[in-house]
Amino acid sequence: MASLLGTAGFKGIQKPEQAEILIVNTCGFIKPARDESIEELQKLAKKKKKGQILIAAGCLTQRYRELIATQVPGIDGIIGTKRWMDIIDLIQELRKEPNIPKYNIPETATIGSDEHGVLRAAIQGSNAYLKIADGCRRSCSYCAIPVIKGTQVSRPEETILAETQILAQKGIKEVILIAQDTTDYGSDLGKKDGLANLLERMVIQTPQIPWYRILYAYPGVVTNRLIDVMAKYDQILPYLDIPLQHADPIILKKMKRPSNIENVVTMVEKLRTAMPDFAIRTTFIVGFPGETEKEFNTLLNFIKEIKFDHIGAFTYFQEVGTSAFDLGDPVSEEEKTNRLERLMTIQQEISLKKNQTFIGKSIPVIIEGYNDGISVGRSYRDAPEIDGMVFIEDKLEIGEIFPIKITDAFVHDLVGIPSR
Ligand code: SF4
Missing domain, CATH: 2.40.50.140 (Nucleic acid-binding proteins)
Incomplete structure (x- = not known):
């Protein structure tokens, strides 16, 4: 959207009160994020001046358009995640008929086929997040993203390669590949090992970008071919973000995630053997329904065994519309927070020790x-x-x-x- 707005002659400014168009890119993933998005919209709606246009974009609009329309009096436009590329048309319509709100939320996915030639990269200084696919075909029981975004749609390889070239021309030093599940890239296009093949082509065609980084890999599909490609090219960073969410097989089954933890251990060994000082980041959820001290201790022991470089941990949030909703939310908030703190204390010791091994290097x-x-x-x-x-x-x-x-x-x- 920023790219389209820039091309259409709009300029970003720092102070909302000075803007003609106010766009809030919302998040609808879990309730705290929804509340924050609504609060921000309400704040802007209250202070809205004559002539200002307030638009809600992003995931929350796709999922809870009625909620926004009723809870944010004064909202002018709502644009869903699937037609963000219509932002300029929406602004023009609102300028023509300022008193008629416009809600533009079709259900059809347009990613990959109708992107108005927009560079799908969020550039921040010398790095750029490059979107390679959108949506997710997994069915993790706690996650609302497939409901919001729909199934995975991979962007065409040629488009991604052309965009990588543009990023190189702009002097970008680090391209960060993102999708809901990067390791599933290309499966909907009938490709096998899609991510590995894409990465290899990116590095060969645009070797002047010194760093390529992969985020959001899915356990179980980090293939030998992907590891080989990562190890072969210096430009691909020996780093992987692979959210595991838990380590206890029973909890993983309830989460509808790969539950064979031995496979994860083998994958980590392969990565570390292929690339010395390989860095692994992961994410865990604590307090999922059914997690007692026993399952939680399995998770703690796993963390001590693997020694991840970085861990992000969250307490479980029961989300409407997910299949885990019916499991209830039996672990108390106090207990969840307590487990989170215990987990992070263990990880802090590991992180410190890991970091200390770099002294002198x-x-x-x-x-x-x-x-x-x-x-x-x-x-x-x-x-x-x-x-x-x-x-x-x-x-x-x-x-x-x-x-x-x-x-x-x-x-x-x-x-x-x-x-x-
Ligand atoms: S892989 Fe990620 S985005 Fe997809 S359903 Fe699972 S948690 Fe959600």
Whole structure:
């Protein structure tokens, strides 16, 4: 949308009160996210000035359009996730007839076929998130995303390759591949090993991008071919974000996720054997229905055994419209928080020890900022915003990658000096 708006002559500004068009990109994944989206819309609607247009976009609009229309008096337009590319038309219609709200929510998926030639990348400084598919064909029992987004639709390989070239021309240093399930890329196009083949073509055709990173892999489908491709090309970072959600087979079955945990252990071994210092990030849900101390301890023991580089953990949220809804929400919020804290305490010790093994080593770091004599960057082990940072006492060029010798380590972050 930002890309389309820019091409149509709109400019982004910092203060909402000065904008003609206010667009809130909402989230409808779980209730706290819904509440936050509605609150933001209500705040803007209350302060809306004459001539201002307020539009709700994103997942919440696709799923709960009536809720928005009733809870946000003064909303002018609602645009679903499947026709975001109609944003300019919607604005023009609203400008023509300012007092008639327009809700534009068709159900047909248009990704891959009707994207108005828009670059599907969110650029942030020197990195860009590149969308390779949208929707999900899995059926995890706690997750509403397939309800909101529909089944997976992969974008054509040629389009993604052309966009990678454009990103290289823009000087992007890190391309981060995203989808609801990146490892399923191409399955709907009848492709086998779609992600591995796509990545290989990207690296061969656009070798000038030094870093390619994969987020949101699905356990059980990190194939040998994908591991081989990752190991073969230096540009593909030895990093994988693979949300596992739990480690107890009974809970995993209830979550309708791959429950053979031995396969996960084997996959981690293969990745670590193929690529030394391979970094793994994962996510866990605590307090899922049926999780007692026994199942929770299985999870803790698994974390101690695997020693992940980064863990994101969340308490279970019972979500309307998911198949786990009927299981109820028997674990108390207090107990969920207690388990979350216990899990994170164990992980903090692991993270610190892992980080300390890098002291004295030199690792590539992409510089993202500078303040007061300190440059701030990320190593290959850190995805933007979710993992750690590297602090360097030197003024280094923003957007460039430098070898940094690590001199100190904390739970999340590292400290270093440029390797001369
Ligand atoms: S793979 Fe991810 S997006 Fe798809 S259903 Fe499971 S949790 Fe949701």
